[in-house]
Amino acid sequence: MSEQKKKSGTPLLDELEKGPWPSFVADLKKLAEKKPAVGQLLEQMEQSYETRVNYWTGTVLNLDGYGGGVIARYSDLGKKLPEVAQFHTIRVIEPSGWMYSTAALRELCDISEKHSSGILQLHGMTGDILMLGSDNKTTFEAGEALMQKGWDIGGSGGALRTLACCVGPAYCEMSCFDTLEVTKRLTDHFISYLHRPELPYKFKFKLSGCPNDCANSIQRSDMPIIGTWMDDIRIDKDEVAKFVAEHGEEYVVENVITRCPTKCIHLRKKEIVIENADCVRCMHCINVMHKALAPGKKRGVTILLGGKRTLKIGDTMGSVMVPFMPLETEEDMERLFDLVGRIWEFWGENGMEHERVGEFIERVGLATFLEGVGLEPDPRMVRHPRTNPYIKFEEYTGPQIAGEPKVAPPVLDKENEPRESI
Amino acid sequence: MSEQKKKSGTPLLDELEKGPWPSFVADLKKLAEKKPAVGQLLEQMEQSYETRVNYWTGTVLNLDGYGGGVIARYSDLGKKLPEVAQFHTIRVIEPSGWMYSTAALRELCDISEKHSSGILQLHGMTGDILMLGSDNKTTFEAGEALMQKGWDIGGSGGALRTLACCVGPAYCEMSCFDTLEVTKRLTDHFISYLHRPELPYKFKFKLSGCPNDCANSIQRSDMPIIGTWMDDIRIDKDEVAKFVAEHGEEYVVENVITRCPTKCIHLRKKEIVIENADCVRCMHCINVMHKALAPGKKRGVTILLGGKRTLKIGDTMGSVMVPFMPLETEEDMERLFDLVGRIWEFWGENGMEHERVGEFIERVGLATFLEGVGLEPDPRMVRHPRTNPYIKFEEYTGPQIAGEPKVAPPVLDKENEPRESI
Amino acid sequence: MAAIEQKKMAPRDQGAPNYKEYLHPLMVKNYGKWKYHEKVKPGVIKRVAEGGDVLWVVRAGSPRTLSVDKVRGICQIADKFCKGFLRFTSRANVEFFVDRLEDVEPLVREVRDKLGFPIGGTGNGVTNIVHTQGWMHCNLPGTDALGAVKALMDELYDEFTNERLPARVKISLSCCSINCGGQADIAVNLQHHHPPKINHNNMQICELPKVVAICPVAAIRPATVGSKNSLEVVEEKCMYCGACHGQCPSMEIRDPDTDTLSLWVGGKSANTRGGPSFMKLALWGLPNNPPRWPEVGAAVKTLLRAYKDSAKEYERMGEWIDRIGWKRFFDLTGFPFTKYHIDTYRFARTTFNTSTQVKP
Amino acid sequence: MAAIEQKKMAPRDQGAPNYKEYLHPLMVKNYGKWKYHEKVKPGVIKRVAEGGDVLWVVRAGSPRTLSVDKVRGICQIADKFCKGFLRFTSRANVEFFVDRLEDVEPLVREVRDKLGFPIGGTGNGVTNIVHTQGWMHCNLPGTDALGAVKALMDELYDEFTNERLPARVKISLSCCSINCGGQADIAVNLQHHHPPKINHNNMQICELPKVVAICPVAAIRPATVGSKNSLEVVEEKCMYCGACHGQCPSMEIRDPDTDTLSLWVGGKSANTRGGPSFMKLALWGLPNNPPRWPEVGAAVKTLLRAYKDSAKEYERMGEWIDRIGWKRFFDLTGFPFTKYHIDTYRFARTTFNTSTQVKP
């Protein structure tokens, strides 16, 4: 494809070379000079821009022995654009916190340039390094090259997905646990589930070091693990005094005191007083007065379950399964592994195909789910107890999984004693 | 029945003569001395206390030409206790705000004593005067006597129910409209619907003079009508100063400022400042500082729809239909009558038997309901817009009533254009 | 059913009584022109009109179910002190209107001595319990509302005559889970433990389609039992709402052996602060124990004690719990949190805690 | 589908890369011992460790889709100023680590000049838009996420390089209503206007049972079309979720003639204050208008202007709207409130305003 043709060939996309924000079109047009597939990719996109029709058809391509991690695409325009007839994406597990040495990044670049189209997406929404543009043959070459350098492939289908976590202790003072380390430990421990589709459907972990949830775990992962603390918020009185002096009391009342969701923080005689038993660890006061206030020292995580987006039943967010547990020692990690194992077992046995764990919980009921995975009901798992009297007491009906009662109710169809009647 | 027998006959009930709270048992035992039916009523109750079984069977008894207002009961123990074999309750429409002259009350007593058991309940949960204990014959005598004195009978079955309202302008300074008068006007205007079952199911109005909702309208009536205002909260600066001096600034911050649901009230330089555009008229600040603050002067009502209790679909509360309208002039009343008429027509035509209006709205959808009754959608009708993308656009599907689409979708089963494919 | 004897009467749509005739003269004069009120003491509120008129309103607790003689006793007092006018509140209390301060105490004394009614029910205390028919009149009750309320008010008497709680406490008590008593800060309600039992012998065939239609979860279907047309309940669908029982007495949902009483907390009608809210299950399994239901009294008192100790001023029951969290609520009251507290009904997901907002 | 060529490789479960090798030396030293941070200017945050070490973190906006040469350009800068270490954020921005203050400005200049990346994305501004594959790679898109984001970030460039909004604004843009982009303060999403059209010719019979099973409202049923086994959609049940389309390409839910874009507002992950919240529909019917989607840019700017003018400090988008109320939101933005904004899905009732809490 000649320079000439490429230029005139994508007039619509060319519009995206304008403007101050860095242009992927400009970048890829340059790349197209050495990678013809990229030129044809832009041509196909140009046609989509004209017709508002998409030209990719999806299918499944497994890296042998891994079961997933490749998103395979065939072009509907493959006859016209043979270079993109097959144009797959490899999902590569990223380092915790998206931390890199330049050496590592350059390694990825080399592999991408050699075995693929030379396009990287840093990073996919799940967190992976996305390597776009290999065909049925080069996908395996790229995979092999990656693995030889110690990289590993991410998940797809009914499998665990690549984990993601916030920067945590690497530079953030809010962090209440070691997000980077736990992410790596979980990945390595469950790596087989990441590669082989053994679950009813996809399962994502995301880890945030504190309730600010910079990893978006609560709405974008099946198991959000979020740092928190259980003792008192630490207060630096001098810094409080400085803050109050600088901003004034009214500012503090209107921006800190009144914003506390449980009204448990007070400004009394220019000092901050917190009723820690009522504090829900929302982070607001700490965020605003971050030099004066800090999370407590008794730290750990809250574990939730069931976040996902819209498909089928509308968005769900993760909801509390373990209100608080420490996550520091080897035993803590074992407890976490064990919990995950129990959840996958129960969901695995009773979940339907394509049923995310949040959908499953909703179908069988939270209480039944807790019983199934061996967790004690805790009022912190719910906003509030039920508002309706429709309780299925088990003496008579048995717990239900998938709509079937375990125990036949002994009272059904029992005859009343005849009553005296006029 | 002898004194002797009565005493020993109700040992369980007798336990309820003890204790400081006035005892209905003691009162009724006295009444039983002149009203044998009351003695047998207590005997039947005694048996229920022993067995925890109820002995009333319900049926329908209509006052001719009225269609409702009598709750008929037959005793399962009628052979043993013939005096209560038939033991009906007449629902009598109470005066607005449960206001009485002693003359009026005495009239009721006389009728009850003469034609019924002499038991009055002041008042039933819906608001009626309940006259208990007439039989198939005396029910009609009592009804006739009541009507001759100008009283009227309440509702039952698929009919409008007796209205109820708070004391309002009669003594309460919070009142934003004339609850007593509107209650009477609505009753009189729709009196035919109160007497004749022409609706899919029961329909209740309750009216409260302000958002404190002392009539419990929002959760216990199909159409709550609640007073409110749209201009600024009135502030009496001297009384504010007094309150702040008396209680201290911290008290004001912790009990008024931080309790405001929209954080729109401030204490600035010891003065109360309210951002009225953000105020949701929740009454809290006014209630606490009721000498210093008062509802504004541009007054009217918010009209809601759909409150009821648990049966079938769990509790529902009324939800906003008319965010604000004045309710003072004759034209305002006509607008209200008209709105009620439109609602009853649409619900009447499309509602199922035994379907309360709140259940109906939920089944057909709020937007469809609004269209059916001719109300414009207003964001104040909802807490927030939808969180899911599942919109049924009408160009293709038509609005739905009772699950049936009005318009056949033109795109269904349309064939795609064949696409170029590898 | 026995044939019903009827007497022909002409239809008259007379409408509501004319409340205007029943207003105290000071109310007529100051209608809509009241300026402020002041608490004199529990049960006595002073109301001041814009023009300066003063009306004292004295509130007395009533058992609601009254003999005509008791009502006449009330009238006597109103005639003596109130120019013959009085009212009842939305919670069945009686209110007397006094336009001279010196009449307040004598009136209070007569109400206490002659009627035996306590003075109170105002402000931040427990006011009268609203309740339902129970075994006195309804066809559906599993317990007796009247007796249970009497027993409970005996226990709470001092909270009625005092204003020493953090905020108003409204209690309701209902005799079946239909709950004619409504939402309240504390509600006592009957709880069923299993689906309706069907009395196939009594089944009235004519009503079958209606009964089938009323079930919100389509759990009822026609069946042949013995040789008779009858119904059966699909157990795993039924959620014990009792709608069928209201429609057909042979669908018996009550059970004297297994029915218990439940305590619900945090219902609220007022639009104050967070607005109206539904009540939530606090405790189930209280025995239905006439004649004095001591377990109910004990539980309510436990609850009120925790509330009194830990709530802030102006915090209604539900708001208090919202602040301290349900975990501490269960810790403070000692009520067990069980799996049955977790919602299983159609909006269950919306009750999940989808945040890390938890407390120790 | 074409046969897939495969090369046999041994299964290796290598696991995640070792992040420890990729940490800047100051991070290794002060791991978990950071004390506080300070904003230097938009895009530059100073991080101070308990022991006193200081690390400057410089954030640059990236288009996420990068040629290997662009990535190598990033590496060059990191080698020069950052001891060879860098990271990406959860929103695809690049972060450079500098341990000497005097290196900050030269680094900033090189990022701007050599990479063309803007510095910013921190604090109370608009940070990078998270987005999805669009016409570049997915099989389901109705629009192009990459181009729409580029066009939109051009419009919002000054909000990225400044911190002048009331709070952080997170935007996401997704190419189908599955929305891999997730909840955000502002989300742009494709909106379908009708149920799937079925391409009976392409229908792969083998997948029929799976497609029938996946529909959450049981709207799909087998049908014979012409002489072929196929499916049909029960129109009044279908709610356009698109799950069937993901399962079977012949259930075409997209439609270039009728699909539009919608604007959603108020999504939030952070547990701050009211906690996480779902985003809500603000505006539907924006044309899907490549290559620059000007209507989307205009609408987002209108929204941001209203937010900037009227929100208080620390009020995220959804919290601002909660305070001013949705009515004022629609008034201020000029977006129409239509009946389609009213929820019709399974929790619709929980969205009704069951209070008198309304604003003028």
Ligand code: SRM
């Ligand atoms: C590539 C990526 C978007 C991006 O450009 O970054 C993506 C792309 C696709 N997503 Fe996604 N999702 C991606 C992150 C997400 C996220 C965000 C996240 O993980 O944080 C979500 C929302 C959270 C969640 O898990 O629900 C997400 C929710 C979905 C869903 C909806 C699931 C649901 O139950 O609601 C589907 C459809 C499905 O699972 O059936 C889906 C399906 C897809 C598929 C596989 C389409 C399909 O079904 O064939 C897309 C492949 C595109 C391609 O050609 O590569 N994708 N998807 C993200 C994965 C890259 C990575 O591995 O890093």
Ligand code: SRM
């Ligand atoms: C008498 C009274 C209780 C009391 O002791 O005060 C009462 C008693 C009955 N109620 Fe009620 N309800 C009474 C106020 C209420 C209220 C409260 C209110 O109106 O403010 C409610 C809750 C609000 C509501 O309307 O939902 C109420 C909700 C019900 C329901 C449940 C309706 C629902 O859809 O959830 C039923 C059952 C039904 O309608 O099928 C019901 C049915 C009944 C029946 C008619 C039982 C039946 O279906 O046969 C009871 C007749 C008892 C009797 O023998 O008199 N009653 N009922 C109240 C009426 C007296 C009056 O007219 O003043």
Ligand code: SRM
């Ligand atoms: C007399 C009565 C109206 C009537 O027409 O009968 C009434 C009268 C007053 N109410 Fe009420 N309320 C009355 C039932 C109610 C109810 C309904 C109920 O109890 O069933 C409610 C709603 C309850 C709920 O939310 O579930 C009610 C919620 C309020 C509130 C809001 C409290 C809150 O903060 O949530 C106030 C404001 C306050 O307390 O300052 C209030 C305030 C008042 C004031 C102070 C209004 C005023 O300025 O005069 C009146 C004197 C109250 C007192 O007891 O101290 N009244 N009030 C009712 C007395 C019932 C009784 O005998 O105890």
Ligand code: SRM
């Ligand atoms: C670098 C990053 C973490 C990472 O591992 O990559 C990060 C880093 C910080 N976040 Fe964040 N957040 C990051 C994504 C997020 C996200 C997720 C997202 O954007 O998709 C969220 C949740 C968004 C939501 O709620 O939907 C997030 C919600 C917060 C909040 C809570 C804001 C709030 O009030 O609701 C804070 C606290 C604050 O603003 O004071 C916060 C605060 C911070 C602080 C100040 C924490 C600290 O003490 O160092 C960090 C510097 C932020 C800055 O930009 O000024 N960060 N932060 C992410 C930068 C993304 C970017 O390039 O723009």
Ligand code: SF4
């Ligand atoms: S989630 Fe908390 S610990 Fe992690 S980066 Fe954000 S603020 Fe820091």
Ligand code: SF4
């Ligand atoms: S962290 Fe949140 S809940 Fe706790 S005191 Fe601070 S603002 Fe209040």
Ligand code: SF4
């Ligand atoms: S609802 Fe308002 S107007 Fe009516 S009595 Fe209560 S406080 Fe007064």
Ligand code: SF4
């Ligand atoms: S009435 Fe309520 S919302 Fe309005 S200012 Fe007072 S406390 Fe705030």
Ligand code: SF4
């Ligand atoms: S609560 Fe139930 S049993 Fe009691 S009066 Fe109402 S309908 Fe009858």
Ligand code: SF4
């Ligand atoms: S109790 Fe309710 S759910 Fe059960 S069969 Fe009867 S009507 Fe249906």
Ligand code: SF4
């Ligand atoms: S949002 Fe939809 S079209 Fe876009 S990448 Fe995700 S699944 Fe594909």
Ligand code: SF4
């Ligand atoms: S779009 Fe969703 S609801 Fe409609 S047929 Fe497909 S799967 Fe079913």
